[in-house]
C-alpha cells in the first residue's frame with residue numbers, strides 16, 4: 082500500500098500572506114479582536130529585509146495601534162528608549178533626524194557656516210524619545226513570534242500556487258514542506274510587498290507611474306562603515322549627531338542612504354534614475370557600487386574599510402503601483418499596493434495608516450454593502466496617499482541638482498509630518514486629514530501645485546515664485562520653526578516652536594504643555 086500525504090486543510094477567518102512587520106502586526110491586532118488568523122510566509126525568519134527607517138509619525142501610529150489593540154509587548158518598539166530597555170535583544174539603530182548632504186560629481190564635500198550643501202532636520206529632542214532604524218531580520222522575527230504566541234497560525238516555508246475567490250471567501254492552494262495545503266478564509270490580506278502574491282496569482286495589472294521617473298536601486302548591509310562626523314568634523318555642534326539619522330547623500334540623478342544599527346551593521350544603498358544608472362550599471366552589484374563611490378569621493382572615504390555582510394540586491398525598478406487595491410474578499414496592504422521611494426521614509430507610515438484602516442474595516446463591517454463601501458474607501462485612501470507621495474518624491478528627483486529648491490520642497494514634507502503628529506497627539510487627527518495632509522483643503526492643493534511646478538524644473542523668476550509659494554504653503558502648518566532663516570537649514574526640535582504655534586493646532590499653550598509632558602518631550606512643565 083502506498084501512503085499519500087494527506088492535504089492539510091486549514092479554515093480561518095482571515096488569511097494574511099506575508100509575515101513582514103505589516104503582516105505580523107495585522108495578525109496580532111486581529112487576534113486581539115478574536116479573529117482566527119493564518120499568517121503565511123514563503124521564507125523563514127530571521128531573514129534579510131529592506132525598509133528600515135522609521136519616523137515620528139510611523140512610531141506614533143505604531144503606538145496608537147498598540148494601545149487600541151492592547152499590545153503592550155509591541156508598544157516599546159515605538160521609541161528608542163523603551164525599545165532599548167524592553168527589547169535590547171532586537172537590534173535597531175537610533176534615528177534622531179533626517180540628514181541630507183548635497184554632492185557634485187567627482188568633488189569632495191565642502192560646506193561652510195551657511196550650510197548651503199546640507200539640511201539637518203531633527204525628529205526628536207533627545208535619544209529616549211528618538212526614532213529607530215528597524216533591523217528587520219530581528220524586528221520582523223520578534224513580531225512573528227508575538228503573533229504566534231497570540232494564537233495566529235503561522236505557516237512559514239509555504240509556497241502558495243493558486244487563489245480562488247468565491248462568494249463565501251477565498252481558497253488558497255499550495256505546498257508546505259512537501260505537503261499539500263488548502264487554506265480557506267473569509268477574507269485575505271496581502272502583506273507580501275510590491276509585485277507580491279495577489280499581483281501574480283490574480284494577474285493584477287501594475288499602474289503606470291504618472292510622476293516619478295523610472296529608478297533603479299542597489300543596496301545591501303555592510304560592516305565597518307565610517308561615521309560621517311568622524312570624517313567631516315564640523316566646528317559647530319549640529320542639532321543631533323548627523324550619523325544617528327537617516328543619512329542621505331544627494332547628487333544629480335540619485336541619492337544614497339546610510340542607516341546605522343547598534344549591532345555594527347549599516348544598511349546602505351543607492352537609488353538612480355535611468356541616466357546615471359546606464360553609466361553605473363547597478364545590475365553588476367559590487368563593481369557598480371564602487372563606480373558610484375568613485376563619483377562621490379567623500380562618501381567613498383566612509384566605505385574605505387567597509388565590507389558587505391549580505392549579497393548586493395539590485396532592484397531594476399524601485400517604484401511600483403498596482404491599479405487595484407481591493408476585491409470583494411481581499412485587500413492589499415499599502416506596501417503591496419505600491420512602493421514609491423525610500424527618500425522620505427514614507428513606506429512605514431503609509432503601511433501603518435493602511436493597517437489601521439483595514440483593522441477598523443474588518444472589525445466594524447461584515448459581508449455586504451457596508452463592507453463593500455468601506456473597501457472602496459480604503460482603496461481610494463490608499464491610492465490618494467500613494468499619489469501624494471509619488472508627486473512630492475518626483476518633485477525632489479527633479480530638483481536633486483538644485484539643493485536650495487530640494488531643501489524647500491522637503492520642508493513641505495516636514496511641515497505636514499510634524500503638524501500631523503502634533504494634531505494626532507493632541508487628539509485632533511481631523512486637523513490633519515490624509516498622509517502629507519493631502520486631503521486638507523488648503524495644504525493638499527498647494528502640495529500638489531508646488532510639486533507640479535518643481536517637476537518642470539523651473540529657472541529664474543518661475544523658480545523664485547515657486548520658492549515663495551512653498552513658503553506660503555508651509556506657513557499656516559509650520560509648528561517646527563521651519564521658516565526661521567536664522568536656523569540656516571539646521572532644525573532642532575524645540576518645545577518653544579510648538580508653544581509659539583499652538584494656535585495653528587487650535588490648541589492652548591496649556592494643551593501643548595500637557596502634550597509635551599505626555600509624549601516624553603520634556604520631563605518637567607515648561608515655564609515661559
Ligand SMILES: Cc1cc2nc3c(=O)[nH]c(=O)nc-3n(C[C@H](O)[C@H](O)[C@H](O)COP(=O)(O)OP(=O)(O)OC[C@H]3O[C@@H](n4cnc5c(N)ncnc54)[C@H](O)[C@@H]3O)c2cc1C
Nearest residue numbers: 099101102103123132133134273274278416423426428429
Ligand atoms: C529599497 C527600499 C528601501 C526602503 N526604505 C524604507 C525606509 O527607510 N523607511 C520606510 O518607511 N519604508 C521604506 N521602504 C518601504 C518598506 O520596505 C515597506 O513599507 C515595508 O517593508 C513594508 O513591510 P511589509 O511587512 O508590509 O512588507 P515586506 O517587508 O515587503 O514583507 C513582505 C513579506 O511577504 C513575504 N512574501 C512575499 N511574497 C510571498 C508569497 N507569495 N507568499 C508568502 N509570503 C510572501 C516576504 O518573504 C516578506 O516576508 C523601502 C522600500 C525599498 C524597496
